[in-house]
Amino acid sequence: MWIYDKKLQYPVKIKNPNANYAKIIVSQLGGADGELAASMRYLHQRYSMPYKEVVGILTDVGTEELAHLEMIAAILYQLTKGLSPEEIKRAGLDTYFVDHTIGIYPASAAGVPFDMKYVGIKGDIIADLNEDLAAEQKARVTYDNILRLVDDPDVRDPIKYLRQRELVHYQRFGETKRADLRRFSGIMTVKSNLFSIGCFLYIPYYFRISVLLNKNFVYQNIANAAFFIEGCFFPFTR
Amino acid sequence: MNEKEMLLKKIQAEDFAVYETVLFLDTHPEDKTALAFYCTHRDNVEKLKEEYMEKFGPLTIYENRDSDGWHWLDKPWPWEREAN
Numbered sequence: 001m002w003i004y005d006k007k008l009q010y011p012v013k014i015k016n017p018n019a020n021y022a023k024i025i026v027s028q029l030g031g032a033d034g035e036l037a038a039s040m041r042y043l044h045q046r047y048s049m050p051y052k053e054v055v056g057i058l059t060d061v062g063t064e065e066l067a068h069l070e071m072i073a074a075i076l077y078q079l080t081k082g083l084s085p086e087e088i089k090r091a092g093l094d095t096y097f098v099d100h101t102i103g104i105y106p107a108s109a110a111g112v113p114f115d116m117k118y119v120g121i122k123g124d125i126i127a128d129l130n131e132d133l134a135a136e137q138k139a140r141v142t143y144d145n146i147l148r149l150v151d152d153p154d155v156r157d158p159i160k161y162l163r164q165r166e167l168v169h170y171q172r173f174g175e176t177k178r179a180d181l182r183r184f185s186g187i188m189t190v191k192s193n194l195f196s197i198g199c200f201l202y203i204p205y206y207f208r209i210s211v212l213l214n215k216n217f218v219y220q221n222i223a224n225a226a227f228f229i230e231g232c233f234f235p236f237t238r
Numbered sequence: 239m240n241e242k243e244m245l246l247k248k249i250q251a252e253d254f255a256v257y258e259t260v261l262f263l264d265t266h267p268e269d270k271t272a273l274a275f276y277c278t279h280r281d282n283v284e285k286l287k288e289e290y291m292e293k294f295g296p297l298t299i300y301e302n303r304d305s306d307g308w309h310w311l312d313k314p315w316p317w318e319r320e321a322n
Contacts, residue, residue: 004298006297008321008322060260081319172265
């Protein structure tokens with residue numbers, strides 16, 4: 001479960017409200033590569049991970065992303081505090097304002113509400129870790145773009161912090177992916193035995209059925225079996 | 239910068255050091271240097287948080303020490319300018 005720490009991870013202290021900036025920065029709240037997508041991605045991927053170290057990194061990075069979500073909300077809150085209807089209209093924030101006033105609503109800068117379709121959860125350690133690496137880089141690019149569009153140093157400061165964190169997360173996920181999985185305790189001795197036995201039992205059976213059904217399918221099935229074997233053995237041979 | 243702001247910034251800095259080390263330990267669980275670093279800064283955070291909460295109220299729902307009132311609700315909340 002989560003305990004709420006009543007402080008921001010990094011301070012946000014913005015002196016000048018700015019509707020234009022708010023319009024852009026909201027993408028890191030509810031956009032495809034934003035913090036809500038990141039936190040939901042990591043926190044949900046962790047359940048099907050076979051190694052406790054991977055569960056750990058996904059839990060802890062996912063939790064940090066929730067903290068970043070809060071920081072973005074704080075930035076938006078301070079950027080929109082005390083804005084006049086004229087300022088809102090001039091910035092084109094009126095289309096957001098009509099539905100949400102200056103409430104904080106996760107959507108993209110283009111106005112698309114947050115969507116779980118942005119989040120890939122494949123239940124496969126290789127696919128999921130690669131998704132996470134890509135996600136961190138996409139988030140970093142989004143922060144790069146925000147820095148290209150925003151001049152106020154009060155706003156740039158927390159944004160630069162958040163951008164830096166994405167680089168560190170990328171590094172950690174890279175290490176997780178590259179790690180010698182034999183290092184991860186318990187798996188080699190217990191699961192590997194069961195797994196390798198399971199593989200050997202399954203594959204010949206599959207072969208027998210496919211040969212019986214249609215000789216043309218044999219080559220396809222051998223290829224499939226090879227991928228399956230590689231998938232089984234990947235955790236233990238690399 | 240007043241005392242509250244200064245103390246909070248120190249806590250944020252130490253807390254960040256801890257969190258960064260936690261992520262490193264998740265991918266390098268056998269690194270003893272990192273573990274020692276974690277322990278040092280974790281202790282620092284605890285001390286600073288104790289000092290902060292004594293003067294300025296709870297940081298989590300479990301730290302409402304004052305039995306005279308429910309200070310968890312005290313303003314400002316973290317996203318407000320005054321809280322930073």
